Every structure is written in C-alpha cells, then in structure tokens.
Amino acid sequence: MRSFALIMAASLLVFAAFPVLAVPVSPQAVPVPTFTVTVVGETNGTRQQFDRSLILVPELPIQLIVTFHNNDTMQHSFTINDVNGTIKVNTLLVNPGLNVTLNFTVVSMTLVTYNGTQFRPEISPSGGIEFYCIPHRLAGMTGRIALAGAPTGGQPVEKGILLRAYWIGIIGIAATLLWVIISYFLIKSSSRHHTDHREHVRKGLP
Ligand SMILES: [Cu+2]
Structure with missing residues (x-):
C-alpha cells in the first residue's frame, strides 16, 4: 500500500x-493573420476624402497591409497618431497618381505595432482607430479602423x-x-x- x-x-x-x-x-501563440486593403485619396465635388471612411477588420490581432493610392490632382497622406497627437504611422505626402504601402499590426483597438515599436493609437469619436490626411484633416478627410461586429461608439473587448x-x-x-x-x-x-x-x-x- x-x-x-x-x-x-x-x-x-x-x-x-x-x-x-x-x-x-x-490563442496568442497563433500566427497573426493579415488583412490587405486599398484606400484611395480623392476629391468628390469640392470635398477631399478617402474613398472609404471605414476599414472593418474581421478579428484582432491582425496585420494590416494598407496601400494608399492618391487618385487626385493634389497631395494627400494616410496618417495615424498616437493618443498624445504624435504622428506614428505615415505615408508622408503622396503625389498625385502614386501609391504608398504601409504594414502595421493592430494588436487591439488600443495598441498598434509599427516598425517594431508599439503605441496607443488615437481613437475616433465614432469608435475604432482614427486615420486622416494631414493637409485635409480639418476639411473632414478622416476614417477609422474598426472590428467587425463590435458596437460602434465604444471600444471592443479584447477577446x-x-x-x-x-x-x-x-x-x-x-x-x-x-x-x-x-x-x-x-x-x-x-x-x-x-x-x-x-x-x-x-x-x-x-
Ligand atoms: Cu488630403
């Protein structure tokens, strides 16, 4: 016994x-999936804008490959700030007809990794991560990255x-x-x- x-x-x-x-x-040990999207800068009538003001991602974390195409006669940018207003992700000013591709990882709606460093992104008033064009932000050339299925106006839960x-x-x-x-x-x-x-x-x- x-x-x-x-x-x-x-x-x-x-x-x-x-x-x-x-x-x-x-679940964090699983490789991060990628999500490829093209965003176009343009003038609609007299208004400068992105062709899409919403990038819906299917899950988090996700690696975003954003190709910004300037389909206009003036310069535009695709830019993301951190919560302190410092520019973190930026195509710089893109000349008419040209493309710039950015590659960053949205770890959560409050954490982004870009070029090996992490930052807390600026949150859109409508929910999600705010992106904008430097010369035309005040004119309303903005958009946001949000999680599909998440309630708008709030921050999604970290699954x-x-x-x-x-x-x-x-x-x-x-x-x-x-x-x-x-x-x-x-x-x-x-x-x-x-x-x-x-x-x-x-x-x-x-
Ligand atoms: Cu612009």
Missing part, C-alpha cells in the same frame, strides 16, 4: 503542475484575455476535482482502518 500511496503522490504533483504547463498554450481567463478557469476546476478524487484514494489507502468497504457494512447485531 505504501507504493500505491507514492504513485498517487507523484500523480498529484503532475496534475498540480498541469495548469502551469498549459498556460503558455494560448484574447477573455479566452485565456476561460481556459485557466476550466483547467483550475478540473485540477481541483482531480485533487479531491486523488486525495480521497490517497487517504483511504494510507489508513490502517477501513481499507475494505465491506467492513463498513453492518452484518446485523452481534
């Missing part, structure tokens, strides 16, 4: 370590953190249940008394 108790104790250690081993295997918490919870409950079951047999096998359930059964008066 002592060897049985030792095996059970070893099993306890393995199961106790299991949640620690499982934590690094999270990765919720999923991780979910799995930690499930693993924690499973480990606790295993601990209780194994402890039962461990204590039962270590006890000098009542090793056989039949001893508990009343066999009538003596």
